[in-house]
Amino acid sequence: MRSEATTVPEYLSSLPEERIEPMDKLYKAIKKNLPKGFAEGMGYGMPGWSVPHSTYPAGYHCDPKVPLPFMSIASQKNFIAVYHMGIYCDPALMKWFTDEYPKHCKRKLDMGKSCIRFKYLDDIPYKLIGELASKMTPAQWIEMYEKGLKK
Numbered sequence: 001m002r003s004e005a006t007t008v009p010e011y012l013s014s015l016p017e018e019r020i021e022p023m024d025k026l027y028k029a030i031k032k033n034l035p036k037g038f039a040e041g042m043g044y045g046m047p048g049w050s051v052p053h054s055t056y057p058a059g060y061h062c063d064p065k066v067p068l069p070f071m072s073i074a075s076q077k078n079f080i081a082v083y084h085m086g087i088y089c090d091p092a093l094m095k096w097f098t099d100e101y102p103k104h105c106k107r108k109l110d111m112g113k114s115c116i117r118f119k120y121l122d123d124i125p126y127k128l129i130g131e132l133a134s135k136m137t138p139a140q141w142i143e144m145y146e147k148g149l150k151k
Contacts, residue, residue, distance in 0.1 A: 002045030011047055019075045022121045026073050026080065029130035037138035038070055048072030048083070051138045061149060070141055071133060079110075079117040082129055086136040088114035089144045097132055104128040 005011035012024055027047060031040070038049040043066065050067040053059055060066040072083040087093050101109045104125035110117040118124045136144075 003042075004045070006042055008040065008042065008047045011042065015075050018121065019080065022080060022118075022124055023073065023075055025126050026082065026124060026129060029126040030071060030073065030082075030133040033130040033134040034071070035134065035137040039067060041067075043067075043069060043072065046072045046074035046083075051142060055138055056142055068142070068145060070136075070138075076117075079119045080121065080124065081118070082116040082132075083114050084116070084132060085114050086141055086144065087116075087132070089148055090136070093132075093135060096135070097128075100128055100131075101125070 003011050003014060005014055008027065012020055012027070015023055030049070034049055037051070037055060039052040040047070040049055042048070043050060048069060049071045050069045052067050056068050058064060058068075060068050070085055072081075074081045074083070087097055098109060098111075104127065105123050107120060107123050110119065116129075
């Protein structure tokens with residue numbers, strides 16, 4: 001579900017009532033823990049954080065006018081999603097996350113390549129997502145991203 005909102009507050013206020021609080025808590029957990037240097041904004045119809053052009057002028061290879069995406073959250077039709085590009089590219093980070101997840105959630109991990117899906121709003125591990133957000137700096141993300149481009 002792509003939003004036309006242009007700011008995070010506008011996005012959050014446009015959500016169904018039952019999604020506002022969990023999305024706001026998720027947003028705050030990420031924002032509080034994300035290393036300095038990522039820029040907040042709306043991208044692809046969802047709130048997210050990216051490496052700004054001032055840090056990485058090349059931008060995103062698919063569309064260089066867009067800053068390098070890193071992490072996003074979205075309220076989709078049947079779930080809330082966290083998109084973390086670093087977890088897709090870093091096997092050690094993926095292992096850490098998949099090992100930690102069962103310690104924080106009673107339900108099975110529902111995950112794609114970079115998408116973590118939460119169908120049950122009462123089972124979102126805000127602290128774990130905050131910790132995940134803290135594990136990669138913009139410089140580390142750029143290095144990993146460029147390594148992946150060279151393959």
